[in-house]
Amino acid sequence: MNIFITGATGYVGGAVALHLLQAGHRIRGLVRDMSKAQRLRELGIEPVHGNLDDSALLMQEAQAADAVINCASSDHREAIESLLTGLRGSGKPLLHTSGSSQIGDAAAGNSLNEQIYDEETPLVVDEGKRARYELDRRILAAQGVRGIVICNTLIYGTGKGLHADSVQIPALADQARASGVVQIVGAGLNRWSTVHIDDVCTLYQLALEQAPAGAFYFAENGEAAFAGIAAAISKRLGIAGIEHLTEEQAIAIWGVNRARYSLGSNSRARAIRARKELHWQPRHTSVVQWIEEDMAIGNGAAAS
Numbered sequence: 001m002n003i004f005i006t007g008a009t010g011y012v013g014g015a016v017a018l019h020l021l022q023a024g025h026r027i028r029g030l031v032r033d034m035s036k037a038q039r040l041r042e043l044g045i046e047p048v049h050g051n052l053d054d055s056a057l058l059m060q061e062a063q064a065a066d067a068v069i070n071c072a073s074s075d076h077r078e079a080i081e082s083l084l085t086g087l088r089g090s091g092k093p094l095l096h097t098s099g100s101s102q103i104g105d106a107a108a109g110n111s112l113n114e115q116i117y118d119e120e121t122p123l124v125v126d127e128g129k130r131a132r133y134e135l136d137r138r139i140l141a142a143q144g145v146r147g148i149v150i151c152n153t154l155i156y157g158t159g160k161g162l163h164a165d166s167v168q169i170p171a172l173a174d175q176a177r178a179s180g181v182v183q184i185v186g187a188g189l190n191r192w193s194t195v196h197i198d199d200v201c202t203l204y205q206l207a208l209e210q211a212p213a214g215a216f217y218f219a220e221n222g223e224a225a226f227a228g229i230a231a232a233i234s235k236r237l238g239i240a241g242i243e244h245l246t247e248e249q250a251i252a253i254w255g256v257n258r259a260r261y262s263l264g265s266n267s268r269a270r271a272i273r274a275r276k277e278l279h280w281q282p283r284h285t286s287v288v289q290w291i292e293e294d295m296a297i298g299n300g301a302a303a304s
Contacts, residue, residue, distance in 0.1 A: 001025045001026070001066045001067055001208075002025070002026045002028070002064070002065050002066045002067075003020060003025050003026065003027050003028070003065060003066065003067045003068070003069060003208075004028045004029075004030070004048070004061045004062060004064070004065035004067075004068045004069070005017050005020075005027060005028070005029050005030065005045075005068075005069045005070075005071060006029075006030040006052065006058075006068075006069070006070050006071055006072035006073075006079070007030070007070070007071030007072030007073070007097070008027070008029025008030060008031060008040060008045055008047075008071070008161070009029070009031050009032075009033070009036045009040065009161070009162045009163060010071060010072065010161070010162075010163050011155075011159045011161070011163045011164070011165060011166045011167075011197070012071045012097055012152070012155065012159075012166075012197070012200065013029070013069075013071030013072065013097075013161070014159055014160070014161015014162050014163055015159045015160050015161050015197050015198075015200070015201050016069060016071060016200070016201050016204045017029055017043075017045050017161060018043060018045075018160050018161055019160075019201035019202075019204070019205060020201075020204070020205060020208070021043070021044050021045065023205060026046075027044070027045045027046065028045070028046045028047075028048050028061065028065070029045045029046070029047055029048060030048050030050055030051070030052075030058075030061075030072065031047045031048065031049060031050075032049075032050070032051045034047075034049055036162055037049065039162055040162065043161070043162075048061060052072055052073060052076045052078070052079035053078070053079070055078065055079075055082040056082075058079060058082035058083050058086060059082050059083070059085050059086035060086065061086065062082075062083045062084075062085075062086025062087045062094075063086045063087070063090075065092070066092060067092055067093045067094075067095070067208055068083050068086075068087060068092070068093070068094045068095070069094075069095040069097075069204065069208070070083065070094070070095065070096045070097055071097045074096075074097055074098045074099050074132055074135070075131060075132050075135065077131070077135050077138075080096065080135060080138065080139060084138075084139070084142050084145060084147075087144075087145045088144055088145065089144040090144065090145065091144060091145070091146060092145065092146060093145075093146040093147075093148060093208060093211075094139060094142070094145050094146065094147050094148065095148045095149075095150060095204060095207055095208060096135075096136070096139045096147070096148065096149045096150070097150060097152065098132060098135075098136050098149050098150065098151040098152070099132070099151060099152050099153075100151050100152065100153045100154075100192075100193065100218065100220075100267045100269050101129060101132075101261040101262055101265065101267060102123065102125050102126075102129040102132045102133050102136075102151075103117055103123050103124065103125065103129075103267055103268075103269065104126060104129065104260075104261045104262075104265030104266065104267045105126070105265050105266050106126065106260065106264075106265065107186070107189070107190045107264060107265055107266050108185060108186045108246070108247040108260075108264045109184060109185035109186020109187055109188055109189065109190050109226060109244070109245075109247075109250075109263070109264045110186040110187050110189060110190075111189055111190070111266075112189050112190065112191060112225070112266065113190070113191075113266035113268065115266075115268065116268040116269065116270060117218070117268065117269045117270070118218065118269065118270045118271075118272045118273070119216055119217065119218060119271075119272060119273040120272075120273075126261075128257075128260075128261065129261065136149045136151070136216065140214045140215075140216060141214070142213075145213070146211075146212070146213040147213055147214060148207050148208075148211045148213075148214075148215045148216075148217075149215070149216045149217070150200075150203060150204060150207060150217050150219055151216065151217065151218050151219065151269070152195060152200060152219045153192060153193035153194055153195050153218065153219060153220045153223075153267060153269055154168050154169075154192040154193065154194045154195070154224075154267070154287070155167075155194075155195055155196070155197050155200055155219075156169055156194060156195075156196055156197070156287045156290055156291075157196040157197035157198060157284070157290065157294075158197070158294075158296070159197055160197075166197070167258070167262060168192075168262050168263060169229065169233070169287075169291065169295070171254060171258060171262070171263065172184065172229065172230065172233055172263070173233055173237065173295065175253060175254075176233055176234070176237055176239050177237065177239075179243075180239060181239060181241045181242070181243045182230045182233050182234045182237075182239055182241070182242045182243070183242075183243045183244075183245050183250075183253070184226050184227070184229075184230045184242065184243075184244060184245065184263070185226070185244075185245055185247060185250045185259060185263045185264035186244060186245070186246070186247070186264060187227065187244055188225060188226040188227030188228075188229075188230055188242075188244070189225060189226075189227065190225065190226055190264060190265055190266045191223050191224065191225045191226075191266055191267075191268055192223060192224065192226070192265075192266070192267045192268070193218070193220040193222070193223045193267060193268050193269045193270070194220070194221070194222050194223055194224055194287040195219045195220050195221050195222075195271075195282065195284075196221070196282065196283070196284030196290070198283070198284065199219070199221060199280075199282035199283060199284055200219050202280065202282070203217065203219050203274055203278070203280050203282075206274070206278040206279075206280055207274075207278060210277070210278050211277070211278065215273070215277070216273070217271060217273050217274040217278075218269040218270065218271040218272075218273070218274070219271055219274065220269050220270060220271040221271070221282035221284060221285060222285050222286060222287065223268060224286075224287050224288055226263065227242075228288050229287065229288065229291065230242045231288075232287075232288045232291035232292050233291055233295075235292055236291050236292050236295050236297065237297060247259060247260065247264055250263065250264060
């Protein structure tokens with residue numbers, strides 16, 4: 001299968017691209033920075049120079065591909081519309097990468113939300129993430145296209161592509177290295193569902209091969225409180241002490257989106273549909289164990 005992947009130089013896109021390449025597919029990957037093009041080519045991925053604002057290019061690549069996977073942005077509506085236009089009437093799959101921060105609350109790290117979602121649960125979406133939710137619905141309802149959304153939770157593990165680090169754990173680990181103390185939002189009572197990058201790659205392949213049009217899947221296998229994540233980072237890095245930040249202090253360090261939604265909220269989900277429909281069997285169960293045993297210790301190290 002000829003697959004066009006946006007975000008091929010990123011964490012999720014790079015890992016998924018290599019996984020599918022090893023499964024025998026041909027991959028063309030969108031790349032903005034041509035200094036990375038040769039590195040992609042060396043991995044066996046054909047680089048396509050452009051960005052998400054290149055509407056004509058995205059339509060052209062979608063028309064030529066057997067399948068399209070968007071890993072570049074969960075929120076770039078114009079790019080999705082271009083890809084859908086290119087795929088219109090073909091029945092070919094468009095796999096879209098979403099994220100479970102859309103079900104995040106405003107806990108500021110200080111409370112545990114008992115609400116746990118699955119694919120059949122009506123989602124309660126904060127206004128700041130409403131556009132992401134609506135874009136997911138747009139893809140799932142697209143006519144003449146096999147639209148599929150994979151909603152990742154907190155991803156951990158070392159990426160095998162050009163970019164080894166994900167978002168949440170590296171942000172905490174990097175800040176701990178820089179400041180000499182592990183800092184988290186509030187008391188760290190908030191919990192996120194988690195999933196290992198290798199299991200994410202397996203899910204993308206299964207969805208590409210088997211998922212019906214309009215399928216929405218959470219990607220999850222376990223969960224952890226940020227207090228436990230912080231304790232594991234402290235142990236792994238040998239940094240004593242955990243500092244509890246107000247949301248305002250956290251925003252000053254990481255910005256509103258990351259502090260409020262990625263690090264301070266509860267985002268709890270169960271991947272029931274992927275297990276039932278696709279027979280997905282994730283192997284990795286503990287983000288805390290991964291941090292304590294496998295997270296690289298030095299600066300720029302991979303985590304999730």
